[in-house]
Amino acid sequence: MYEDFASTLAATMWADFDEQPRRADGPPGEITDVQTVVVDGNFPWTIVTVETSEGVTGIGECYPSPGVHEVITDYLRPVLVGENPTDVERLYNLMRESLSGRGSQQGIGTIAISGVEIALWDATGKLLDQPIYQLLGGKLRESVAVYADCHAGEAMVESAREGQEASTYDPQAYARAARGAVDDGFDIVKFDLDVPSGREIDTLSRHFDPPEIEHKRRVVEAVTDEIGHDAEVAVDLHWNFSPETAERLCRAIEPYDLAWIEDPLPPENTDAMRELKRRVDVTLLTGENRYGRHGFRDLVAEQAVDFLAPDVPKTGGIAETKKIAELAETYYQALVPHNIGSPVATAATVHVGATVPNFVALEYHAREVSWWDDLLVRDEPFIRDGRIRVPDGPGLGVELDWDAVEDHRKH
Structure with missing residues (x-):
């Protein structure tokens, strides 16, 4: 039956x-x-x-x-x-x-x-x-802020290529990378803090000893000393720390008043994130590994973090990200979207950022890609002085240069 x-x-x-x-x-x-x-x-x-x-x-x-x-x-x-x-x-x-x-x-x-x-x-x-922002209810701002992911590992790689392996782990490499981004006009810069220190450690345990914590602290100190009040500084931990290590690290870098600390814990456990937030006095951000508004519901309802970072071409698209932002707004949480994409993903995120009040900035992760702007049919750079003007053309308001796409196509 x-x-x-x-x-x-x-x-x-x-x-x-x-x-x-x-x-x-x-x-x-x-x-x-x-x-x-x-x-x-x-x-x-x-x-x-x-x-x-x-x-x-x-x-x-x-x-x-x-x-x-x-x-x-x-x-x-x-x-x-x-x-x-x-x-x-x-x-x-x-x-x-x-x-x-x-x-x-x-x-x-x-x-x-x-x-x-x-x-x-x-x-x-x-x-x-009609532009997408108009279809979503209209824009609240004429341009959106963009923050630069310095991923200073690239600076370290360049140092290593030059035969200067000692400087590969030098906090000053991060300071130089951050200064370059600020000089390009970005008001917020971010760099990875889950980076090698030159010591052999067991990363699988997610436990870092005091010398490792001190290395991370010195990296933050070098960057913030270099940047001063020219821009805000954020760091990304990429889920690589246990709760006890994340707490000790957050306390060590708390005096530097960072814009946020991203992904201090693995993404699956909202309770652990909420407990960390209650134990430290720093701004926490997470979200790139959550899907749809249902995946963000507990982060929002538990107020487990301060900032949410959905990735538009990953979490469900434009409308779903707007719904996540609206859900977050009911708890006064801000949106700082994750973005490692091309100008297309970036433009899609811009339309979301234009239509929600609690939008802070979107990520730009391709400063080393010299032809990034060449993918678009336009005369001026898409990002200018750390901002993107919301496109007013139909749809996304940007068009791909298909010849450039073919030049850089992965077959």
């Missing part, structure tokens, strides 16, 4: 799924194809294109992840072809339902859906001749 009931229920659910309404009104046209191309940047940037029968192409981007192309072309494309591209919210839920048993709540499935969702918003804006 139970098996008969289960079979009937499953058949009914799929019947409902197949019979979801397809809009006939609105702008003419339908989705004719969905494809991806990977740009070989400092990360593999997966660009998504949504083609329509009206000749409009929407562009999006997925967080760098293996298997995304197959999920989009083998699973999502058959679901989307023939649909009205302007039904973004309905298609978002349709994609989630189609992958309900294949990771549509988190992981690769959500990442794939995120990139397509961005492309759908871009196509919709172009079909309606």
